[in-house]
Amino acid sequence: MELEEFRLSLYQPGGLMGTIYAVDEVLYNSKSRYQHIMIVKLRGFGKTLVLDGLIQSTESDEHIYHEALVHPAMTVHPNPRRVLILGGGEGATLREVLRHSxxxxxxMIDIDEEVIEVSKKYLPEWHRGAFDDPRTELHIMDGFEYVKRASERGERFDVVIMDLTDPYGSDIAAQLYSRSAFELISRVLSSDGIVVTQAGCSTLFPDVFKRVYNAARQVFQHVREYAVWVPSFAYANSFIAMSNKYRIDSVSREEVDRRLAERGVKTRFYNGLRHIAMIGMAEMHIEIKA
Known part of the structure; x- marks a missing residue:
């Protein structure tokens, strides 16, 4: 079949929505021990990482997702020195974390080494050398097994970022967003630490999102949703920030911009205005779900 005729059809779990993308070139197509990995060039979006038939990030808008995932928690924390990343195989989440001086x-913990190696080869725009930064410590293993061991060693982190598969993706994925999972993560969190997780889409999967949100509320004192529209996903991606000390809505637009400038963080999407806007978008979603 000619590539001009080839189409990549992606369907959300449960058959709620389908989107068809034109594929101009297939750069990589293989199945690892854990998942089916594809690197393709999508018309209008550029190079794209696809795992198990679902878009993870594209060249044109990965910065929106990754900046939205990383910077709200990193910026709200007054001095994030030690950061734990669960997942994030492309290296873009790591890239954004390392922007903070x-x-x-x-x-960074990821279970699938093949995703990392493929990303290093085909997606240099994503990681931009972050894997080679002297501040980076990479482990290929189950993230929650690492957390258990880190807890036993008495390690603590100021920010924990969960860049995992969607909570409605599979039974295994659902376990990563349970109360027991959040309790485990809380054991390696400093007393003033912040956890943030991507949480799929609260408007398309409100019941699943509420389960994740309520699980977080059983562990953390301050829990807040925020959201951002990601064009290649064709929906607003939801995130949940949780902490026993800080609230992501506790800083002003001006304070966000001041902290970014003070730390030398240069972004393409995220700033003080969008920090406030992403929280506002989530509030709108809550009203729709009510």
């Missing part, structure tokens, strides 16, 4: 160590 306060960071002394960033530990």
């Amino acid at each position: 306060t960071v002394e160590k960033a530990v």
Whole structure:
């Protein structure tokens, strides 16, 4: 079949929505021990990482997703020095964490080494050398097994970022967003630490989102949703920030911009205005779900 005729059809779990993308070129297509990995060039979106038939990030808008995932929690924390990343195989989440001059160590845990190696080869625009940064510590293993061991060693992190598959993707994925999972993560969090997770789409999957949100509320004192529209996903991606000390809506637009400038963080999408807007978008979603 000619590539001009080839189409990539992606369907959300449960058959709620389908989107068809034109594929101009297939750069990589293989199945790892854990998942089906594709690197393709999508018309209008550029290079794209696809895992198990679902778009993870595209060249044209990955910065929107990754900046939205990383910077609200990193910016609200006054001095994030040690950061733990669960997932994020492309290296873009790591890239954004390392933009903050306060960071002394960033530990990234991903179970699928093939995703990382493929990303290093085909997606250099994503990681931009972050894997080679001296502050980076990379482990190929189950993220929650690492958290258990880190807890036993007494390790603590100022920010924990969960860049995992969607909570409605599979039974295994659902376990990663449970109360027990959040309790485990809380054991390696500093007393003033912040956890943030991507949480799929609260408007398309409100019941699943509410389960994740309520699980977080059983563990953390301050829990807040925020959201951002990601064009290649064709929906607004939801995030949940949780902490026992800080609220992501506790800083002003001006304070966000001041902290970014002070730390030398240069972004393409995120700033003080969009920080406030993403929280406002989530509030609108809550009203629709009510």
